Amino acid sequence: MPGGIVFEFPDQYLFPSGLWITIQLSVLSLLGSLVLGTLIAVLRVSPLAPLRWIGAGYVEFFRNTPLLVQLFFLYFATPYVGIYLGTPETFAFNAALLGLALYHAAYVGEVVRGGLIGVEHGQIEAARSLGLSYLQTLRFVQLPQTFRSVVPPLGNIAIALVKNSSLAATIGVAEVLFAGEIVESRTFRADEAYGSVALLYLVLTIPMGIGVNWLERRLVVAR
Amino acid sequence: MRSHWVRLGAIALAALFVAAACGGAGTGGTTAAPSASAAAKPKFELSSFMYAIQTKGKLRLGTRDDNVPFGLKNPATGKFEGFDVDIARELAKGIFGANVNPDDVIEYVSVVSATRIPTLKDNRADLVIATFTINGDRKKQIDFSDVYFKTGQKIMVKKDNTSIKEVADLNGKNVCSGKGSTSETNIRAKAPQANLNLQDTYPPCLILLQQGRVDAISTDETILFGLVKQDPNTKIVGAYFSEEPYGIGFAKGKVGFAEWMNAELKKMVDDGRWAKIYKQWITPVSGDEKKNPEGK
Numbered sequence: 438m439p440g441g442i443v444f445e446f447p448d449q450y451l452f453p454s455g456l457w458i459t460i461q462l463s464v465l466s467l468l469g470s471l472v473l474g475t476l477i478a479v480l481r482v483s484p485l486a487p488l489r490w491i492g493a494g495y496v497e498f499f500r501n502t503p504l505l506v507q508l509f510f511l512y513f514a515t516p517y518v519g520i521y522l523g524t525p526e527t528f529a530f531n532a533a534l535l536g537l538a539l540y541h542a543a544y545v546g547e548v549v550r551g552g553l554i555g556v557e558h559g560q561i562e563a564a565r566s567l568g569l570s571y572l573q574t575l576r577f578v579q580l581p582q583t584f585r586s587v588v589p590p591l592g593n594i595a596i597a598l599v600k601n602s603s604l605a606a607t608i609g610v611a612e613v614l615f616a617g618e619i620v621e622s623r624t625f626r627a628d629e630a631y632g633s634v635a636l637l638y639l640v641l642t643i644p645m646g647i648g649v650n651w652l653e654r655r656l657v658v659a660r
Numbered sequence: 661m662r663s664h665w666v667r668l669g670a671i672a673l674a675a676l677f678v679a680a681a682c683g684g685a686g687t688g689g690t691t692a693a694p695s696a697s698a699a700a701k702p703k704f705e706l707s708s709f710m711y712a713i714q715t716k717g718k719l720r721l722g723t724r725d726d727n728v729p730f731g732l733k734n735p736a737t738g739k740f741e742g743f744d745v746d747i748a749r750e751l752a753k754g755i756f757g758a759n760v761n762p763d764d765v766i767e768y769v770s771v772v773s774a775t776r777i778p779t780l781k782d783n784r785a786d787l788v789i790a791t792f793t794i795n796g797d798r799k800k801q802i803d804f805s806d807v808y809f810k811t812g813q814k815i816m817v818k819k820d821n822t823s824i825k826e827v828a829d830l831n832g833k834n835v836c837s838g839k840g841s842t843s844e845t846n847i848r849a850k851a852p853q854a855n856l857n858l859q860d861t862y863p864p865c866l867i868l869l870q871q872g873r874v875d876a877i878s879t880d881e882t883i884l885f886g887l888v889k890q891d892p893n894t895k896i897v898g899a900y901f902s903e904e905p906y907g908i909g910f911a912k913g914k915v916g917f918a919e920w921m922n923a924e925l926k927k928m929v930d931d932g933r934w935a936k937i938y939k940q941w942i943t944p945v946s947g948d949e950k951k952n953p954e955g956k
Contacts, residue, residue, distance in 0.1 A: 513864065513867055516871045516873070525834045525855075525857075525872075525873040525874065526834065526855055528873060529857075607860070609839075609857050609858055609859060615839075615858075618774060618839060618840060619839070619840065619858075621774070621840070622773075622774050622839070622840025622841075623797075623840075623845070625777055625797070625798075625800075625801045627778060
């Protein structure tokens with residue numbers, strides 16, 4: 438039975454714990470990328486040119502280098518410049534978490550920036566003329582509307598992030614693809630092992646897609 | 661006009677036959693220099709896999725490209741070299757003739773531990789010579805030749821490490837090994853409390869050891885030899901805690917391949933070619949000399 442192999446290896450390295458690690462990795466790095474990405478977006482629409490340059494530099498760097506290279510750098514190269522991302526046991530997970538958050542923050546930043554720009558200029562002028570400061574306008578007028586309009590693209594980024602988290606297997610994070618590789622090497626049943634990995638990703642991503650659609654409909658109605 | 665062309669064609673055809681006959685005569689044993697390479701081409705049964713390879717004109721070899729001293733793609737020359745590669749070159753000569761330059765007929769396919777069996781099953785290589793331990797599980801998937809090299813698993817640590825002396829000491833320590841290798845399985849069995857850090861190849865393990873992020877690397881001694889050579893600040897400790905007989909892997913159903921290959925390996929041992937290859941690649945790192953895989 439396809440997927441049956443998932444339940445045949447009840448030891449700590451395999452599918453159930455791999456799935457749990459994938460979930461932890463995805464949720465934490467998604468949160469990180471949302472916070473950091475929003476910050477980047479605010480920098481990118483800032484009236485101060487140097488802040489805009491910093492934001493643009495960040496986006497161009499992280500969007501235009503492969504995530505795999507970033508992960509290898511964080512995992513293998515950081516100790517050479519004196520940075521230790523945790524104990525030997527937690528290093529790989531932390532490096533993957535940081536790498537996924539930094540990379541996807543660039544995409545989140547672009548999406549949120551688009552949303553901020555999309556808020557009608559008249560509203561901003563109205564807010565400022567009512568005496569709201571720049572930051573207050575951002576906080577109470579622009580961002581709330583932005584978050585509503587960016588839900589669908591952010592959902593796509595979240596789904597991409599879950600799938601990209603499989604790259605963490607290459608630096609030794611025992612997530613779900615890693616579990617598949619171990620099972621494959623022990624059983625030589627590549628079809629079942631990787632088929633199961635694909636199914637487990639679908640179990641995570643399809644409900645996410647449904648959730649995003651539902652949120653989108655609700656927010657459109659509220660508007 | 662037409663008959664003119666027919667006559668010309670006939671003459672050309674005749675010339676071709678004569679040339680072929682001369683080539684054939686070479687096999688008879690005369691020492692006609694120009695056709696020597698054709699003369700030395702071994703003959704195989706039409707149904708055999710060796711005949712298929714000979715006809716195809718290419719031997720596709722799966723080997724590692726980063727595993728000193730067995731299989732290495734030399735970064736300076738771009739050429740493959742090492743113990744496994746030289747064994748493959750001797751086999752290539754056995755199929756295509758002793759006068760053929762083996763590198764003209766071998767097509768190199770890089771493999772890592774976990775891709776060795778898929779490479780054979782998906783027909784991306786004719787054989788895999790890549791420090792490939794023969795074991796029962798693998799024999800269900802592919803076929804192996806006789807043992808062409810024997811080693812065992814040991815532990816490598818930094819020179820100043822005094823806490824790890826044998827496999828039991830790995831419990832509670834961070835240990836690097838190959839993802840999907842027999843080494844990984846052996847550590848899980850002999851030191852179940854070890855924290856395994858699994859990499860696709862061994863050079864990353866050495867980086868992690870140098871950075872102090874793993875306490876030890878454990879795999880076949882011969883692979884450790886190569887790593888110690890790259891970093892003199894390390895050492896190999898303890899006794900063998902597994903036996904690793906290496907075989908040449910190939911897909912099931914290759915007619916006559918196993919018998920032929922085993923005979924070739926025996927010839928290499930008997931005429932001293934095996935000992936020569938051992939001396940060239942293994943002696944510099946191990947310090948010993950052997951005449952055959954058993955070391956007797």
